Amino acid sequence: MRVDLAKEEQVNTNAAPVTVFHSSGGWITGKLHELWNYRELLWVLTLRNVQIRYKQSILGIAWAVLQPLALMLIFTLVFSALLKVPSEGVPYPIFSYSALLFWTFFSNSLNNAIPSLEDNAALIKKIYFPREFFPISSILAAVFDLLIAAVIFLGMMFYYHVSFTLNILYVIPLLIIQTIFTMGVCFIFSALNAYYRDVKYALPLVIQLWLYATPIIYPLSSVPERFRLYYMLNPMAGIIESYRNVLVKGIAPDTFYVGVAAAGAVLLFILGYWYFKRIEMTIADIV
């Protein structure tokens, strides 16, 4: 295990790095340095998560596609064919898939990252490395699924003759905002789950409810104007709506909505990371 030390704690200039363990962990100061030293491990852990995900399953990697695809088919049947939910002039399958693609990334991340400290308890009790690698590597592994599922999306774009515009490039900052938000959520709730297993049991229900509180099945325009502001406090609402705008409708995202989502994401990330690092000191005693 190799741990380097924050600059202010460097006792002398001897070649061997000194590590100091004390009660007050401090937080980001000096920790970024540590993260950098361990970067290879983060990659290895991500790779492990990808490798083990579909081991001993017949369909293997196809599950990454099957999940959003099946939801899309069900939603199309139930909400479009039967309930006639509007889709703003866009074919409903691509309307819902453009949202489900990124929603699946979000829900997979939560499902894998939130129990990750508990799942790796044996490791946490035996050896030290930055504990945030468990939720982060789970999220990065979900990116892999996202990429696979995106291939289907490209196929659908061609099939429905959706024209590509330069606005598609907005996907990159949107994805960054979504990842930051996801990390914030996962930091808080993976840490909480180490203390209270209730989190894990509530998770499927919360994800389900969250899906309905996000414009996935229905367009944002069907949310009444007077509730719109509260509705947009859910950062996933602004993010998902924006993906649909830039990918399917070919228009630029609403800067206000994206701004709100980005601010929420950054705030939650900072809060989440602070909380995570605070409990990191004693996580091995608790999990």
Added chain:
Amino acid sequence: MNAVTVENVSKRYRKGRTGYHTLREDIYNLTGRLISLGGDKRRDTDAEHIWALQNVSFQIEQGERVGVIGRNGSGKTTLLRLMAGITRPTHGKIMVRGRLGVLIEIMAGFHPELTGRENIYLNGAIMGMSQKEIKRKFDEIVAFAELEDFIDTPIKRFSSGMHVRLGFAVAAHLDPDILLIDEVLAVGDAAFQKKCLGKMEDAAQEGRTVVFVSHNMASVINLCPRAILLVAGKKYSDGPSSDIIAEYIETAGTGQGERIWSDPKTAPGNEKIRLHSVRIVSDGQVTSEVDIQKDVYIEIEFWNFKPGALIHTSIHLLDKMGYGVLASANMHSANLIRDEWFSKPHPVGLYRTVCTLPGNLLNEGRYSINAIVLTDIMDIEVFAAEAISFTVHDSGAMRKEYGGGWLGVVRPKLAWRTEYLEPLVDSQQKGNK
């Protein structure tokens, strides 16, 4: 220069409720705390917590090999976990200079679905090796683990012995500046253990700093010139291993090598006979830690409630795995001396029977005793399974020439003699050529 500095380190744990709890419990506790607001808050927290370590300080110089010893619950493992950064001290600080390697239950980083090869890369990374470094040492690691033929098999198909070998092989190639070892030698077969011990000795000879936490006094003596003794979370003493281990054996036992059942209604046994106590006495003291050279007295006290009963007493001695080492009883034909109470009707009352296990009989390690009291030779009235246990420590008395462990469940000191029979005659010498 100090490789490890431990400064006034204390560690507090929550009592009884280690591990997770539900939100409901914590809300309940929180409410309790709010209600008792203004009450004596400090007493409340002290009652809920336990100090695993208190004000421990020491320094370890670069290249030193130090054993950390103590009874179960003395804080040894906590100390090691703190040094490894797995958990943080409640007070105080620990400074570690150089790359740290930790051998704590080395299989922790393995994933059963991954192959041996994938697991070597994964575990290596977890232990702090770069992928390049692992690649360079890969063949060496596989050869050390003797797993060349299985390296592309998922390790869930491995035997437990194979797991251990793979785990240690990765750890052994870590090349740390400071090696922390927690009882890894307790696993694997004898041949592999020897290999591991050799690797650790190499590490020591190469000038690495080694901190070895162990119950195994013999390996501490072999590996570490210096030892630190922890008693109830505090540093009790620190010095040359042989002195500290002697101290450990002396001090550790008090009050532990004894079990008493004070209520004659509920003690093991039946309406005829009940067990009152079982104790281990060695070197004039009640103790659970025994010097390998010293006689061990197993004292069994029982109440007889049936006037005129014909009683005899017996023991089973079991090793740490629960296998029988020997059985013995105070019947005349099985007794080295004469027990006047055997075959005599016992009046109602309390009795004590003592069995002597000679020194230099048992091997080092943990043993337990089944205490048995019978009537009329055949009828078992009391059978207290594993009523008491004790640990035999090798003080190094039989290791002046050969330092390793002795094979077997027992390690008696036997009589040996060699005689010179005759010189070789000329024809035999020639025949040899």
